[in-house]
Amino acid sequence: NAGVTQTPKFQVLKTGQSMTLQCAQDMNHEYMSWYRQDPGMGLRLIHYSVGAGITDQGEVPNGYNVSRSTTEDFPLRLLSAAPSQTSVYFCASSYFDTMEYGYTFGSGTRLTVV
């Protein structure tokens, strides 16, 4: 099924632990991004990529790292988890040269840092 696949769906981390949230898409979208969603704050952009080998920071990049070695994959790494990173994380992808079809979002990863 074409779309954006995120794993895991749920994760509990202890403060200071590191982990990688996985995101893969099979639509050959050039553009991929990571958002976090917190109650009352909407979606906030963490990092984004306009193609393999190219990444850039969004609104709230601190504490997160990304890389884009292939068109399909865009993993998000938490370097040293903090309780403030408890959130729902969404990966999204789209065509780069047109916004007519919008973003395709994954189903999210719910992360709790204790």
Next chain:
Amino acid sequence: SQKIEQNSEALNIQEGKTATLTCNYTNYSPAYLQWYRQDPGRGPVFLLLIRENEKEKRKERLKVTFDTTLKQSLFHITASQPADSATYLCAPGKGRRALTFGSGTRLQVQP
């Protein structure tokens, strides 16, 4: 910095009525505006896009308007159904820049 405002209070309407949701933005001149639907525990789903030179756009029971003078977009769902109950997000955009989303308005359609 740009600011996007959507009514944080839930909108409750009766089935069959028209739901109207508002998206206001400041410190920004978007070239287009997108609307998304989000169900609990799911990622947002793209509904439609309206460009700055389009006053109105329709898709089935959905109608979106875009007033660049008022810096506002209105999202209408006609003949609303309980299945339309969800949170609706707006996202003004420009060129190929990453989208900034509003925090969304929750719509509850009562049978």
